[in-house]
Every structure is written in structure tokens, then in C-alpha cells.
Amino acid sequence: MRYALISDIHANLPALEAVLTDIATGARADATYHLGDLVGYAPWADEVVALIERAGIPGVAGNYDSTVAAGYKHCGCRYEDPHQEALSHLSYGWTRTHVSRSTRRYLGGLPFRIDLLPDGGHQPGQRVILVHGTPTLNTLYWTEDRSDEFCLKMAGHAGAGAGDVLCFGHTHKPWHREIQGIHFINTGSVGRPKDGDWRAGYVVLEAGGGTARAEFRRVEYDLSRAMAGIRASELPDEFAEHLRTGGLPAATAAP
Numbered sequence: 710m711r712y713a714l715i716s717d718i719h720a721n722l723p724a725l726e727a728v729l730t731d732i733a734t735g736a737r738a739d740a741t742y743h744l745g746d747l748v749g750y751a752p753w754a755d756e757v758v759a760l761i762e763r764a765g766i767p768g769v770a771g772n773y774d775s776t777v778a779a780g781y782k783h784c785g786c787r788y789e790d791p792h793q794e795a796l797s798h799l800s801y802g803w804t805r806t807h808v809s810r811s812t813r814r815y816l817g818g819l820p821f822r823i824d825l826l827p828d829g830g831h832q833p834g835q836r837v838i839l840v841h842g843t844p845t846l847n848t849l850y851w852t853e854d855r856s857d858e859f860c861l862k863m864a865g866h867a868g869a870g871a872g873d874v875l876c877f878g879h880t881h882k883p884w885h886r887e888i889q890g891i892h893f894i895n896t897g898s899v900g901r902p903k904d905g906d907w908r909a910g911y912v913v914l915e916a917g918g919g920t921a922r923a924e925f926r927r928v929e930y931d932l933s934r935a936m937a938g939i940r941a942s943e944l945p946d947e948f949a950e951h952l953r954t955g956g957l958p959a960a961t962a963a964p
């Protein structure tokens with residue numbers, strides 16, 4: 710089975726549209742799932758949710774989705790400094806007040822986790838587990854530099870063993886590690902990458918028969934449309950700049 714896994718779209722409709730086109734034309738995926746954080750940081754929250762629903766893409770709740778749905782006091786995001794914290798609160802406040810009732814209902818109904826069995830559930834076999842952050846909390850950041858011990862502890866929480874695949878997003882930086890036969894795959898971010906590459910990122914996972922292969926794909930999208938949409942909204946202009954630089958001010962910026 711080839712699964713297209715898309716995460717952290719963050720209301721970036723132009724990026725989502727480009728990724729869906731790439732899935733349809735280049736990725737040859739058998740099924741598509743989202744790993745949460747559909748909203749926040751860009752103005753197309755309702756439109757992104759409507760497109761995901763229209764396309765029939767199932768998925769799990771990100772921290773942004775569950776906090777907006779619950780009306781929680783903040784998005785559960787991590788801040789590098791007080792300025793970033795202030796921007797993050799602006800984004801969260803804007804998103805909470807602008808999403809429609811049906812969007813909020815959709816976000817609140819997302820499951821925490823989805824299990825896929827590429828060989829079928831009629832016999833013991835490989836399990837592909839989808840969560841947003843970690844199997845315990847969708848707010849916890851699972852970065853590539855986490856210890857083997859941390860990864861195996863999370864695999865234990867998820868009930869994953871050798872041959873299984875744990876997939877998640879949340880950090881907006883893609884990576885793949887294999888520890889004791891368990892695959893750990895961070896999908897990266899469609900709508901707000903933080904690895905210095907402005908292009909939309911997602912992963913195509915080929916799984917089945919106990920093997921797993923991750924293909925990390927990057928897709929160019931209409932960046933100027935996304936930046937103009939942010940600037941035309943009451944969201945901070947810094948969010949447009951973040952998209953252009955891929956989250957790294959010193960990175961090679963997009964044209």
C-alpha cells in the first residue's frame with residue numbers, strides 16, 4: 710500500500726491544493742490521510758477543512774484542531790521567545806473567532822489516532838499508526854534528536870513492535886528513523902515548513918509485509934497567493950515571511 714500522509718496544513722489553502730494535485734498526478738498513492746493541524750497561522754481555515762471533507766480525507770486531531778474545538782485558552786504550541794508567543798496568541802485568537810460552527814464541529818470530531826493495517830486486519834501483521842504529536846499527547850514535540858529511549862517508550866505507549874510504523878507531524882520538520890525494527894516517520898508540514906525549505910512537504914509511505922519505505926516529497930505552490938492572503942487578513946505579516954523563508958530567516962528564500 711502507498712499512503713500519502715499530509716500534516717500541519719495550517720489553513721494554507723494554496724499549499725494544500727498543490728499537494729492534492731501532486732498526490733493525484735505524481736505520488737501514485739492508494740489512500741490519503743491527514744495528521745492534523747488543519748488550521749492556524751493563515752486565513753483559509755474553513756476552506757481547508759471544506760476541501761479535506763470534500764476530498765474525503767480522513768485524519769487525526771492536531772493540537773490546533775483540538776484546542777480550537779474545545780475553546781481552550783491557547784493552542785498548546787511551543788514558543789522560542791516572547792515575540793513568537795505574542796504572534797502565536799494572535800493567530801490562535803484570530804482562528805478561534807473566525808472558524809465556522811461546522812468547521813469547529815468537524816475539528817472536534819477528529820479521532821486522536823488512526824491505525825492502518827496494510828496487510829489487512831484478518832491476520833497478524835504490520836501496523837501503521839497515525840498520530841499528530843505523540844501517542845500520548847498531540848502537544849508533545851517529537852524532534853529528530855529525541856533519544857532512542859524516548860522513541861521506544863512512545864512505541865510502547867502505542868503498542869508498536871518490530872515492523873510497525875509510527876507516523877506523526879507537529880514539529881514541521883521531516884525525518885525517518887528506524888530503531889529495533891520500528892519505523893518512526895515525521896511527515897513534515899504542508900502549509901508551514903520550518904526546515905528552511907518553503908515548498909509544501911508531505912510523505913508517501915510504502916508499507917506492507919513488514920517493510921516500510923518513506924518518500925519525502927516537496928511541492929512548489931502559489932506562495933505569493935498565500936502571502937497576499939495573510940497580508941490582506943488581520944493576521945500578522947510575519948506569518949507571510951515565515952512561509953517565504955521556510956521558517957528560517959537565514960535560509961535560502963523563495964523567489
Ligand SMILES: [Fe+2]
Pocket residue numbers: 717719746771879880881
Ligand atoms: Fe502544527
